[in-house]
Amino acid sequence: MRLAGVRRKLSVGCYCTISPPNKGLAINMSLNCKWYAWPFMMWKVAHNNYSFKWYQYPRLLFLIAYHSFCKWMGINA
Known part of the structure; x- marks a missing residue:
C-alpha cells in the first residue's frame, strides 16, 4: 500500500492508522479516539444518517x- 502506516484524521481527536498486509489481503487498522472526540463523532454520524x-x-x-457525559462517567445508558 502506498500510504500504509500514515495517520489519518477522521474527526477532531479521532485518528486511524492502517498497517500494510502481512499475509494475503488482511489489513490491520488501529483506531485512536480521545475523550473529547465523542461529541464530534456523534454529530458527524447523526448528519450522515439523518436530515x-x-x-x-x-x-x-x-x-x-447526554451520551457523551454517560460515556465519560462510565455509565451504560
Missing part, C-alpha cells in the same frame, strides 16, 4: 451531551 430540521437541533444537542 434535521431547525427545530430538532436542541434535542440532538441534548442527546449528544
